[in-house]
Amino acid sequence: MFRRRFRLVFSLLFATAIMFSHFASLSARSDQDSAFSAAPPRTLIRNASLMLTMDPNLGDGLLGQLENADILLEGDTIVAVGHNLNGEGARVIDATGKIVMPGFVDTHNHLWQSLIRGCAHDESLDEWLFQCVVPFRAASLPVSEQDAYNGVRYSTLDLIGTGVTTVVEVSHAFTPEFVRGSVRALTDSGLRFAYSYTGNSQPATIQHIRAVKEEFIDPNPLASLQVGSHPVPANFSNGNLQAMVALAKEFDVPLNVHLLEGASQRRDEPLKLLEQSGAFPDVQVIGNHGIHITDQEIADYLVKYDIRLTHNPLSNMRLASGFMRLHELHAAGVKVGLGLDGGSNDTSDFFNTMRIAVGIQRGRFMTADVYPSVPEVLRMATLGGAELLDMDDEIGSLTPGKKADLIIINPRAINFGRAMDLVAQLVFNGQPQNVEWVFVNGRALLADGKYVGVNPDKVIDAVEESMIKVKRELEPFLK
Amino acid sequence: MFRRRFRLVFSLLFATAIMFSHFASLSARSDQDSAFSAAPPRTLIRNASLMLTMDPNLGDGLLGQLENADILLEGDTIVAVGHNLNGEGARVIDATGKIVMPGFVDTHNHLWQSLIRGCAHDESLDEWLFQCVVPFRAASLPVSEQDAYNGVRYSTLDLIGTGVTTVVEVSHAFTPEFVRGSVRALTDSGLRFAYSYTGNSQPATIQHIRAVKEEFIDPNPLASLQVGSHPVPANFSNGNLQAMVALAKEFDVPLNVHLLEGASQRRDEPLKLLEQSGAFPDVQVIGNHGIHITDQEIADYLVKYDIRLTHNPLSNMRLASGFMRLHELHAAGVKVGLGLDGGSNDTSDFFNTMRIAVGIQRGRFMTADVYPSVPEVLRMATLGGAELLDMDDEIGSLTPGKKADLIIINPRAINFGRAMDLVAQLVFNGQPQNVEWVFVNGRALLADGKYVGVNPDKVIDAVEESMIKVKRELEPFLK
Numbered sequence: 001m002f003r004r005r006f007r008l009v010f011s012l013l014f015a016t017a018i019m020f021s022h023f024a025s026l027s028a029r030s031d032q033d034s035a036f037s038a039a040p041p042r043t044l045i046r047n048a049s050l051m052l053t054m055d056p057n058l059g060d061g062l063l064g065q066l067e068n069a070d071i072l073l074e075g076d077t078i079v080a081v082g083h084n085l086n087g088e089g090a091r092v093i094d095a096t097g098k099i100v101m102p103g104f105v106d107t108h109n110h111l112w113q114s115l116i117r118g119c120a121h122d123e124s125l126d127e128w129l130f131q132c133v134v135p136f137r138a139a140s141l142p143v144s145e146q147d148a149y150n151g152v153r154y155s156t157l158d159l160i161g162t163g164v165t166t167v168v169e170v171s172h173a174f175t176p177e178f179v180r181g182s183v184r185a186l187t188d189s190g191l192r193f194a195y196s197y198t199g200n201s202q203p204a205t206i207q208h209i210r211a212v213k214e215e216f217i218d219p220n221p222l223a224s225l226q227v228g229s230h231p232v233p234a235n236f237s238n239g240n241l242q243a244m245v246a247l248a249k250e251f252d253v254p255l256n257v258h259l260l261e262g263a264s265q266r267r268d269e270p271l272k273l274l275e276q277s278g279a280f281p282d283v284q285v286i287g288n289h290g291i292h293i294t295d296q297e298i299a300d301y302l303v304k305y306d307i308r309l310t311h312n313p314l315s316n317m318r319l320a321s322g323f324m325r326l327h328e329l330h331a332a333g334v335k336v337g338l339g340l341d342g343g344s345n346d347t348s349d350f351f352n353t354m355r356i357a358v359g360i361q362r363g364r365f366m367t368a369d370v371y372p373s374v375p376e377v378l379r380m381a382t383l384g385g386a387e388l389l390d391m392d393d394e395i396g397s398l399t400p401g402k403k404a405d406l407i408i409i410n411p412r413a414i415n416f417g418r419a420m421d422l423v424a425q426l427v428f429n430g431q432p433q434n435v436e437w438v439f440v441n442g443r444a445l446l447a448d449g450k451y452v453g454v455n456p457d458k459v460i461d462a463v464e465e466s467m468i469k470v471k472r473e474l475e476p477f478l479k
Numbered sequence: 480m481f482r483r484r485f486r487l488v489f490s491l492l493f494a495t496a497i498m499f500s501h502f503a504s505l506s507a508r509s510d511q512d513s514a515f516s517a518a519p520p521r522t523l524i525r526n527a528s529l530m531l532t533m534d535p536n537l538g539d540g541l542l543g544q545l546e547n548a549d550i551l552l553e554g555d556t557i558v559a560v561g562h563n564l565n566g567e568g569a570r571v572i573d574a575t576g577k578i579v580m581p582g583f584v585d586t587h588n589h590l591w592q593s594l595i596r597g598c599a600h601d602e603s604l605d606e607w608l609f610q611c612v613v614p615f616r617a618a619s620l621p622v623s624e625q626d627a628y629n630g631v632r633y634s635t636l637d638l639i640g641t642g643v644t645t646v647v648e649v650s651h652a653f654t655p656e657f658v659r660g661s662v663r664a665l666t667d668s669g670l671r672f673a674y675s676y677t678g679n680s681q682p683a684t685i686q687h688i689r690a691v692k693e694e695f696i697d698p699n700p701l702a703s704l705q706v707g708s709h710p711v712p713a714n715f716s717n718g719n720l721q722a723m724v725a726l727a728k729e730f731d732v733p734l735n736v737h738l739l740e741g742a743s744q745r746r747d748e749p750l751k752l753l754e755q756s757g758a759f760p761d762v763q764v765i766g767n768h769g770i771h772i773t774d775q776e777i778a779d780y781l782v783k784y785d786i787r788l789t790h791n792p793l794s795n796m797r798l799a800s801g802f803m804r805l806h807e808l809h810a811a812g813v814k815v816g817l818g819l820d821g822g823s824n825d826t827s828d829f830f831n832t833m834r835i836a837v838g839i840q841r842g843r844f845m846t847a848d849v850y851p852s853v854p855e856v857l858r859m860a861t862l863g864g865a866e867l868l869d870m871d872d873e874i875g876s877l878t879p880g881k882k883a884d885l886i887i888i889n890p891r892a893i894n895f896g897r898a899m900d901l902v903a904q905l906v907f908n909g910q911p912q913n914v915e916w917v918f919v920n921g922r923a924l925l926a927d928g929k930y931v932g933v934n935p936d937k938v939i940d941a942v943e944e945s946m947i948k949v950k951r952e953l954e955p956f957l958k
Contacts, residue, residue, distance in 0.1 A: 117896030121903035124847045157893045263845055317838025318907060320847040346907035347894065352831055356838075359796025363839070366742055368603045368799040414636045414935055415826060415911065417596030419946030424600035428797060428825035432894065433912040456893055467898030 043073040044087030048095035050422050054383040054397035062375045073404040076441040099409040103165025104350040105385025106340050108288050108310035111155035113343020115470045124320040125262040135477045147466040148181030154463035156189035158348035162432040165405040165440045166192040173198045183216045190445045196226035196256040201243035228256040231270035241277045248283045259287030262321050271301045280305045291322045298332045308335040308388045313356040315341035327361045330371040337388035338381050351430030354381050374427045408437035522552040523566030527574035529901050533862040533876035541854045552883040555920040578888040582644025583829040584864025585819050587767050587789035590634035592822020594949045603799040604741040614956045626945040627660030633942040635668035637827035641911040644884040644919045645671040652677045662695045669924045675705035675735040680722035707735040710749035724756045738766030741800050750780045759784045770801045777811045787814040787867045792835040794820035806840045809850040816867035817860050830909030833860050853906045887916035
């Protein structure tokens with residue numbers, strides 16, 4: 001029953017070109033000071049009880065651990081890591097008793113989906129899509145620019161609150177207005193982001209992607225572009241997939257796709273479609289979820305073409321997609337990053353995402369001797385994500401010369417236990433409420449537990465108005 | 480290698496009678512006002528946007544939902560639930576915009592294990608036990624009364640912070656001093672608790688259990704007793720198991736055991752040992768974890784003798800024990816409650832425990848059409864836990880006449896999304912930081928986000944001293 005209905009509407013809507021009614025000017029600027037224009041001061045973070053540099057050349061072990069260490073930021077850059085650094089003229093933050101580490105790299109999200117948190121809570125992936133996402137593909141049910149802005153802005157605060165400093169926003173790009181609202185909110189957030197524009201073969205769409213790139217992405221040192229498609233037969237038949245492959249080549253940016261998230265996607269043979277679209281070997285493909293990939297496909301496609309995967313364990317559990325075979329994928333040499341997929345797992349808690357990424361593999365194999373270990377998942381959540389995005393020359397570790405994207409965590413809290421093993425506690429006990437400072441590109445987005453330059457109450461008020469509207473619009477589709 | 484070493488030491492230590500060196504007087508009282516002596520005032524909690532009464536006679540659906548509802552507490556009791564209640568003379572708490580529901584019932588914990596948070600973080604159950612728990616069975620490595628107090632007190636604050644109002648403390652009861660420290664901390668916490676005393680056949684132990692019952696449990700309306708054992712062959716050979724079965728019968732209290740948590744426990748045939756010890760059908764057995772139970776055992780033992788199970792998903796993932804077959808157990812009619820098992824999953828987050836209990840079954844079956852659904856897990860976390868403990872005439876729902884154990888949650892937060900489905904958000908998005916008020920027996924333990932009658936900083940200082948000591952003592956055992 002469902003399957004028939006789903007396939008019908010899916011073919012009609014999801015795989016059809018988006019009908020852009022008009023292309024409003026992109027000249028509207030963020031209504032805040034541009035997040036990337038401020039010149040941040042020198043900042044010395046001193047005496048961190050534990051510093052996880054993620055650089056084995058700087059400290060002990062896989063995580064490059066240091067104790068009682070300082071880090072000096074100048075402008076947008078880390079200039080020194082060590083002991084007793086000279087902080088003359090710098091703003092000083094005392095990190096005694098605290099943990100300093102790179103910010104989390106959230107390799108997969110749909111930030112606008114905060115607007116549909118809680119939707120179809122006891123349904124599996126396909127039915128959830130049908131009830132809560134697909135309706136917005138219809139021109140009669142748009143998400144306005146303001147709604148998109150409100151949803152994305154709200155989600156970015158949630159990301160900052162859990163210590164994320166870089167996010168890959170896989171945008172459904174329903175309309176040009178939706179895109180503008182989304183990108184403006186990301187820009188205002190001050191986060192480093194990759195915006196994946198899910199496009200199609202319509203000339204108007206291609207033109208809009210170029211315009212977004214020129215106006216919003218290229219001028220922003222914190223932003224980068226990806227292009228997205230959905231590797232299903234309809235998108236191959238109508239040339240949408242090929243168009244995005246061509247654009248990825250032209251721009252030399254990754255192609256971001258959902259890849260075998262649900263078992264029902266096996267019938268689409270998405271890897272063959274990508275191959276037939278000319279994606280391999282030239283295009284860097286980032287595949288999200290990758291739960292139902294066969295061993296043969298790991299060898300024939302993922303390893304051969306260096307396809308990278310995002311792992312979104314909380315979303316996969318919420319939507320009943322299954323357990324990713326992370327241990328096996330890692331053993332085969334596939335690069336995998338962690339993602340919140342905030343819209344579909346509802347929540348944004350990177351500590352929990354790490355915890356469950358560890359736990360699922362231990363549960364599957366009934367031994368703790370599997371990937372990822374506690375240090376491995378911390379690396380995966382930071383430098384691993386940066387590697388997946390080919391941004392590891394810029395972010396992911398506290399190596400001098402890299403951008404100053406880092407967080408300070410206060411483990412003096414009821415939910416921690418500092419004495420035995422603080423590294424393990426980050427993974428097993430960390431909660432967003434323990435994150436005190438978040439720096440992106442040298443600029444504090446969270447300072448001593450408070451959001452900087454934004455009033456969260458106003459963001460909540462705004463998003464609730466949009467949520468109520470969205471709920472009303474979705475009601476005819478909800479079971 | 481490990482297995483040999485483990486079995487040797489396990490037989491020597493774990494299955495051996497605890498050698499009590501002396502029995503100090505039990506006369507020392509809590510160093511705070513007794514938590515249960517205060518007579519709380521009338522309290523009216525008014526206009527909760529969402530009230531989950533868990534009583535279908537009071538409101539809609541499985542969770543007995545009400546909107547814009549009031550609840551009136553008098554002394555230790557809920558006296559009324561409804562709209563526009565008369566709160567004359569009552570302290571009024573405005574719950575506009577907030578969620579009111581029964582507190583969580585944590586059916587399984589070892590609160591002292593906050594002292595070993597982070598221990599052996601990349602090891603499976605047996606090795607973790609060997610390195611982090613078994614050493615304390617040796618008389619040469621005691622946990623002092625003060626250390627036990629500090630660890631348990633710290634954990635109780637963590638429980639209160641996540642909205643737990645009743646906890647089953649499965650105590651290792653290493654020494655009489657340890658027991659006294661544990662029970663004093665529980666008493667001081669103001670939580671409702673069952674103290675499961677893990678005992679043996681030594682007359683001195685039996686005598687001490689009687690003394691604890693008389694001095695600490697019986698006079699405290701918030702406390703109840705369970706007795707515990709570990710159903711392994713050695714405990715059968717030396718009569719420890721039989722002694723605890725006999726005591727459970729005499730006191731008419733549950734026998735609390737760890738039941739097939741790890742796959743290696745299959746060889747012990749614990750259900751046969753329980754049967755041979757005379758536990759069935761007279762003793763109410765509560766089995767913790769129950770991951771490696773066969774279908775045959777479900778029919779022959781669990782259903783036949785109404786054995787109840789605690790489900791501790793985060794602990795089971797951390798220690799690589801496996802995934803409980805919760806869906807199948809529920810379908811067979813077995814009563815299962817949720818537990819934090821805080822020591823071995825390290826963390827205390829009941830929202831996350833619910834979320835993962837849902838997610839594991841969805842991951843296993845790759846459909847959301849399995850037990851528990853979102854409403855079912857909320858019921859399981861509250862009334863289900865009370866039923867497991869045969870305390871559902873007293874707690875677990877907001878039914879007038881029951882004890883006033885309830886929590887107030889503020890969903891106006893960056894991590895929530897209030898508009899679409901607030902019930903789902905509790906499970907998918909809730910975090911401990913959203914819990915604002917916790918009432919046990921009519922008394923506020925958390926008020927507007929602040930702990931009542933206790934300084935958490937002092938508790939942290941105290942526990943860290945104990946943690947450092949414990950770490951030093953464990954170091955020879957750590958790999």
